[in-house]
Amino acid sequence: MQAFRRELTEGLAASPKSISPKWLYDAKGSELFEDITRLPEYYPTRQERALLRRVAPTWAKGVGPDATLVELGSGASEKTRIVLDALPALAAYIPLDISQSALEEAAASIRADYPKLDVRPVLGDFSALPSLPDDLPSGRRVGFFPGSTLGNLERDEAVRLLASSRRMLGEDALFILGVDLIKDRETLEAAYDDAQGVTARFNLNLLERANRELGTDFDLTAFRHRAVWNEACSRIEMHLEAVRDTQVTLDGMTYDFAGGETLHTESSRKFSRDQIEQLASASGWSVRDWAQSDAPSVALAVLAPA
Numbered sequence: 001m002q003a004f005r006r007e008l009t010e011g012l013a014a015s016p017k018s019i020s021p022k023w024l025y026d027a028k029g030s031e032l033f034e035d036i037t038r039l040p041e042y043y044p045t046r047q048e049r050a051l052l053r054r055v056a057p058t059w060a061k062g063v064g065p066d067a068t069l070v071e072l073g074s075g076a077s078e079k080t081r082i083v084l085d086a087l088p089a090l091a092a093y094i095p096l097d098i099s100q101s102a103l104e105e106a107a108a109s110i111r112a113d114y115p116k117l118d119v120r121p122v123l124g125d126f127s128a129l130p131s132l133p134d135d136l137p138s139g140r141r142v143g144f145f146p147g148s149t150l151g152n153l154e155r156d157e158a159v160r161l162l163a164s165s166r167r168m169l170g171e172d173a174l175f176i177l178g179v180d181l182i183k184d185r186e187t188l189e190a191a192y193d194d195a196q197g198v199t200a201r202f203n204l205n206l207l208e209r210a211n212r213e214l215g216t217d218f219d220l221t222a223f224r225h226r227a228v229w230n231e232a233c234s235r236i237e238m239h240l241e242a243v244r245d246t247q248v249t250l251d252g253m254t255y256d257f258a259g260g261e262t263l264h265t266e267s268s269r270k271f272s273r274d275q276i277e278q279l280a281s282a283s284g285w286s287v288r289d290w291a292q293s294d295a296p297s298v299a300l301a302v303l304a305p306a
């Protein structure tokens with residue numbers, strides 16, 4: 001809560017105004033994200049699941065016995081099931097997420113369906129990864145970071161996260177990374193601005209959350225959702241745009257929005273294979289395997305210590 005207050009205060013004072021996308025995920029935000037994954041326009045989940053089903057049986061052969069799967073930004077742990085089904089010898093599963101409700105529900109559901117698996121949820125922020133428990137099974141540690149959540153990070157944040165994952169997982173680790181690939185503007189903008197307005201509700205929920213948790217007075221009718229492909233930066237940007245001049249008060253300070261001004265709430269970077277290879281090598285990994293889906297294309301990479 002204090003971190004949200006601090007980051008929103010800094011973000012409203014900045015020019016242009018912005019805030020980390022991690023604050024989109026309270027209980028309602030996590031539920032809305034699951035709704036997004038089922039939308040016809042939102043190809044990433046559908047494509048990544050199909051690709052994972054295709055490659056998981058082959059990739060699982062390299063994992064070995066008594067392994068631990070450590071998932072970053074695990075959300076509802078739905079894609080995890082494809083990995084767990086391909087890895088019956090997996091001994092432990094550590095889902096890590098910032099959204100308490102999503103994490104607890106997912107852990108309960110995985111425990112119920114995989115009773116032999118040691119499930120140890122960690123509530124936290126992956127930008128400050130904890131060390132792994134000392135009493136884990138003796139096998140390999142496998143990182144799992146699907147959903148192109150890496151694309152929500154700036155390049156230096158992504159390198160820091162991949163490097164700290166490498167340290168956390170140890171020398172014999174593998175890391176399965178799911179990323180979205182660069183494609184045409186129309187497909188990308190539709191995926192982040194669906195016809196039913198679910199993504200708009202997901203984005204606007206940030207303001208509702210701030211009003212509820214921080215006592216701000218955002219006028220929800222004064223903002224609309226915008227999703228824009230920024231080609232120069234290879235990223236879809238989600239913004240909350242003021243439709244008229246408006247103000248918000250936080251802790252006694254007033255922040256003005258001119259009509260048309262935005263609060264930048266999420267960037268979702270899209271990648272090429274070369275860019276992923278560069279990110280991997282800048283963070284101590286190398287790409288051991290690479291698989292791409294049909295169009296609209298997403299990719300899965302297996303990283304191993306360089």
Ligand SMILES: C[S@@+](CC[C@H](N)C(=O)[O-])C[C@H]1O[C@@H](n2cnc3c(N)ncnc32)[C@H](O)[C@@H]1O
Nearest residue numbers: 022025073074075097098099124125126146147
């Ligand atoms: C794009 S969703 C992906 C969910 C799921 N992994 C998937 O592939 O469908 C991002 C997930 O990461 C979590 N998340 C976002 N920022 C985070 C952070 N800084 N630390 C930990 N979890 C975070 C969110 O709560 C959400 O569950």
